[in-house]
Amino acid sequence: DAGVIQSPRHEVTEMGQEVTLRCKPISGHNSLFWYRQTMMRGLELLIYFNNNVPIDDSGMPEDRFSAKMPNASFSTLKIQPSEPRDSAVYFCASSFAASGSNEKLFFGSGTQLSVL
């Protein structure tokens, strides 16, 4: 398996532009997470899906952020309009959530977003 695949690896855009980040989770995993990482705040959970359904989006900072998971193999995180303070590394992670609580998270390599 190729692991969690994210694209693009790097994105440089101008303030006000729309940004779309993409993620392909590991086949067979039923939970998908979007995280944002900054030096000051570390990793922050933005939203997670279980069986393609958004369960908790309380970490989404503003209405400018939206996420979709149209099927089990694809998810997007969209920022519209983007602002300089959105500059960060965005990670997608997936796991297989069974009845327990110890499932391991598998992360993609992230998208480095720079908003000028």
Added chain:
Amino acid sequence: KNQVEQSPQSLIILEGKNCTLQCNYTVSPFSNLRWYKQDTGRGPVSLTIMTFSENTKSNGRYTATLDADTKQSSLHITASQLSDSASYICVVARNAGNNRKLIWGLGTSLAVNP
């Protein structure tokens, strides 16, 4: 407030030496504690997951300990290698049903020099 604090913030050691990273947490209710390794430009990779009843777990040269009474954990790296240079992140899961509440530390940045 649910928090995970790690120390030191950064550490430099020579190749072949041992080191220990610390993690203190104030997370309740507790479900499990994890250590992740994050190489530069990559996503975090799980090293260990420990539940309340486990006080030590090893993964190769990495050994994690957990003291649930004092709410402390440590990650010990034996005979360090250059490839151990990375950020090590302590994460505590709250017992919030389906393991959806992970409290992340800010990590310890480790540099192993030749």
